[in-house]
Amino acid sequence: MPELPEVETVRRGLAPHLIGRRLVRVAMNRPDLRFPLPEGFVQRLTGARVTGLTRRGKYILAALDRDETLVMHLGMTGRFVVEAEGVSDTPGEFALAAPADPKHAHVIFETDGGGALTYFDARRFGFMDLIETAGLESHPRFAAMGPEPLGDGFDAAYLARAFAGRRQGPKTLLLDQSVVAGLGNIYVCEALHRARVSPLRPAANIGPRARAALVRSIRAVLEEAIAAGGSTLRDYASVEGSMGYFQHDFQVYGREGQACPNARCGGVVTRLVQAGRSTFHCPVCQR
DNA sequence: CCCACGACCTGTGGGC
DNA sequence: TGCCCACAGGTCGTGG
Numbered sequence A: 001m002p003e004l005p006e007v008e009t010v011r012r013g014l015a016p017h018l019i020g021r022r023l024v025r026v027a028m029n030r031p032d033l034r035f036p037l038p039e040g041f042v043q044r045l046t047g048a049r050v051t052g053l054t055r056r057g058k059y060i061l062a063a064l065d066r067d068e069t070l071v072m073h074l075g076m077t078g079r080f081v082v083e084a085e086g087v088s089d090t091p092g093e094f095a096l097a098a099p100a101d102p103k104h105a106h107v108i109f110e111t112d113g114g115g116a117l118t119y120f121d122a123r124r125f126g127f128m129d130l131i132e133t134a135g136l137e138s139h140p141r142f143a144a145m146g147p148e149p150l151g152d153g154f155d156a157a158y159l160a161r162a163f164a165g166r167r168q169g170p171k172t173l174l175l176d177q178s179v180v181a182g183l184g185n186i187y188v189c190e191a192l193h194r195a196r197v198s199p200l201r202p203a204a205n206i207g208p209r210a211r212a213a214l215v216r217s218i219r220a221v222l223e224e225a226i227a228a229g230g231s232t233l234r235d236y237a238s239v240e241g242s243m244g245y246f247q248h249d250f251q252v253y254g255r256e257g258q259a260c261p262n263a264r265c266g267g268v269v270t271r272l273v274q275a276g277r278s279t280f281h282c283p284v285c286q287r
Numbered sequence B: 001c002c003c004a005c006g007a008c009c010t011g012t013g014g015g016c
Numbered sequence C: 001t002g003c004c005c006a007c008a009g010g011t012c013g014t015g016g
Helices: A004-018 A041-045 A133-138 A156-163 A170-175 A185-195 A208-227
Strands: A023-028 A050-056 A059-064 A068-073 A078-083 A105-111 A116-121 A127-132 A270-274 A277-281
Touching (some): A004 A059, A004 A078, A041 A127, A059 A133, A156 A170, A170 A185, A185 A208, A185 A277
Antiparallel strands (some): A023 A105, A068 A127, A078 A116, A270 A277
16 A cells, blocks of 8 residues: 555654654564564564664664664555554544554554554555664665655656666556655556656657656655645555545546546546556546 | 566455 | 455566
8 A cells, every 4th residue: 555655654653652762562463464574573672762763665664772673564554553642532533544453453562652553454465674774775675776756866867767778668667666666556647647658658768858757747746645644545544543635636546437637638537457557547648 | 687477465345 | 235356555476
């Protein structure tokens, strides 16, 4: 589920409950998520203080005062729920996207701030690992990862290099985390529509103007989605249970059969399958 | 190297 | 109402 804007929203929600806090109790309710949790997971975390909380692509990174970093990926249905001391649990205060269900409460962190963070993940495509902080960037998990789409390394010149000689469409390339880190199915569809670029055009045939438009569109859609607290389709919610609302701004994603929102376009949003994933686009204005 | 496809796992929504 | 299939925000491994 979560793409960059949702992961960033979760990171921001976790930050005040984790940064500077010590993990006083860690519980794992099963030995694995997508992969086995690392050897000694509970012992290596218990008593550690979180010194910083950052994001790289769709990963949340909790730096510890022990030369290790807790690396977390939410997969499709991963979700954190915060129970903080003093936070009201008055029903209706938040619009809950889904009730927390104990069956999928896989990992729990309790902090010296009196709060608890529970990781839920029905499909278990998410995972956690402990990686030495010093070698994090060169760890196999991150070494081949592309630039941050909201960072300086992602611009038209970079995209020109990434698209050069590729027969694949921009849809599948932009989903590739080694090309750019953090985009997923929703925001790639939305960015291509904004830039009016066809998901089917061989990437090598996309000209400089369209590449520049793509860079602008990707940045804009991500920034707007972050400002909206992400998109809630079914599982995703902020750590306090509130829903994102960027889904109301989708122009094509999930809108098969509806009119293209672009003025005077007249096209109809179409769904097709690329690399096993649904692609939503307007065949009239996306060229 | 490039690319397509199935696998992983569980839940849900739509059609019949 | 109930059953069955298609599909879901993401990677990863395999094989052509």
